[in-house]
Amino acid sequence: MLTPFSQDKAATALCRRIEEFFDGGRCFLLAKGRVALYVGLMAQGLPPGGKVLIPGYTCVVVPDAVQHAGLKPLYIDIDPHTYNLDPKLLDRVPAGDLAAVVVQHTYGIPAAMQPIAAWASSHSLPIIEDCCHTFGARAEGRLCGTFGAFAFMSGQWNKFFSTGLGGMLLVHEPALADRVDEIIRAEATSPGRWQNLRLEAQILAYRLLARPGLVPSITKWYRRLNRLGLTVGSSAEWVPGEMPPDYVATLAPCQVRQGLLGLDNIEENIRCRMEWTAWYHRELPLLGFAVSPAIDPGGMPLLRYPLRVANKSETLSLAAKEGVEIGSWFESPLHPAETPRDKFGYRHGMCPLAEGAAATVINLPTHAKVGLREAERTLAFLRRCARPPE
Numbered sequence: 001m002l003t004p005f006s007q008d009k010a011a012t013a014l015c016r017r018i019e020e021f022f023d024g025g026r027c028f029l030l031a032k033g034r035v036a037l038y039v040g041l042m043a044q045g046l047p048p049g050g051k052v053l054i055p056g057y058t059c060v061v062v063p064d065a066v067q068h069a070g071l072k073p074l075y076i077d078i079d080p081h082t083y084n085l086d087p088k089l090l091d092r093v094p095a096g097d098l099a100a101v102v103v104q105h106t107y108g109i110p111a112a113m114q115p116i117a118a119w120a121s122s123h124s125l126p127i128i129e130d131c132c133h134t135f136g137a138r139a140e141g142r143l144c145g146t147f148g149a150f151a152f153m154s155g156q157w158n159k160f161f162s163t164g165l166g167g168m169l170l171v172h173e174p175a176l177a178d179r180v181d182e183i184i185r186a187e188a189t190s191p192g193r194w195q196n197l198r199l200e201a202q203i204l205a206y207r208l209l210a211r212p213g214l215v216p217s218i219t220k221w222y223r224r225l226n227r228l229g230l231t232v233g234s235s236a237e238w239v240p241g242e243m244p245p246d247y248v249a250t251l252a253p254c255q256v257r258q259g260l261l262g263l264d265n266i267e268e269n270i271r272c273r274m275e276w277t278a279w280y281h282r283e284l285p286l287l288g289f290a291v292s293p294a295i296d297p298g299g300m301p302l303l304r305y306p307l308r309v310a311n312k313s314e315t316l317s318l319a320a321k322e323g324v325e326i327g328s329w330f331e332s333p334l335h336p337a338e339t340p341r342d343k344f345g346y347r348h349g350m351c352p353l354a355e356g357a358a359a360t361v362i363n364l365p366t367h368a369k370v371g372l373r374e375a376e377r378t379l380a381f382l383r384r385c386a387r388p389p390e
């Protein structure tokens, strides 16, 4: 196979297994999900300055990658139930200025692919799927990640399965895959031994320490160590708008190993996430919380279960104090809260429903380390500390 990993059997094996899972496409391994997006965009050779439509409810690293590729993000608001781009708004988008569309399956809720694909095809726009929250979910019976020109995934700690930071690119057009391959061969660096060692230490620490009750304090320490430059961070060395050195890099061997372990376990992972999704969906209404009608409790493996509360910041700070694993993404239309949004072409009010979601949505874990005791403790916590919106 013509990947830079041709000598590396484990990396090739990981790529093949991902291709098998999705029943097609060509997989490439990169240092992060954002890098996979960047490489995919570069390979598409879109006109410089072209606009890329992205939901205004995402991680800032997405528009950042778009800008690194010489393109401009254009934001579209979300459907308040799916948290995905609202297809009803597409007809108002100036499609003539667009070069591509990023469709994100937020929290693992599949986007409405049928109207989106019809609209994109009527304007000859390539679809890119942000699958950083999903692995194995289906939209209209078809696997998310198989609809577009390419899909990208993240192997960050808190994503579907972790490579201890990392990213995957799944390309569905053979010519595009060839160009991706060329770019990776020409530009990608491989993590050196020191980097591999640091990542390996992090993966080990994570395995030993990551339990739901410890997550808030671990996250705090991880960020501190990041700032000191002792760990390989997700975003610590990140300066808004600037491409970090060695941005285009491949996975270290220890990350590939983690990825293979993640895939060994993928069916169990998916089943577990489906079960917790169904569980929250049944239990939360009993506490007076409204659940999203877009969530299908009969088989949707959510990465995190989204829930709207009236007192988000209070709930999060109490949860951190009590060691209850509750997540805050997205804190802003361009997560995290501190993002200088103007540097990414976002102005306040552009996506009001996304801003509303950022102000009210917390998210609950669905991963395999959640046990019934923790889940019940989380519910008891929510009953005590969180208030349903009016």
Ligand SMILES: *Cc1c(COP(=O)(O)O)cnc(C)c1O
Pocket: 031, 032, 033, 034, 035, 058, 059, 061, 062, 104, 130, 132, 133, 153, 154, 155, 156, 166, 167, 234
């Ligand atoms: C995490 C995330 C990314 C980026 O993943 P990295 O591996 O950190 O680059 C992109 N999009 C969404 C929706 C994410 O949640």
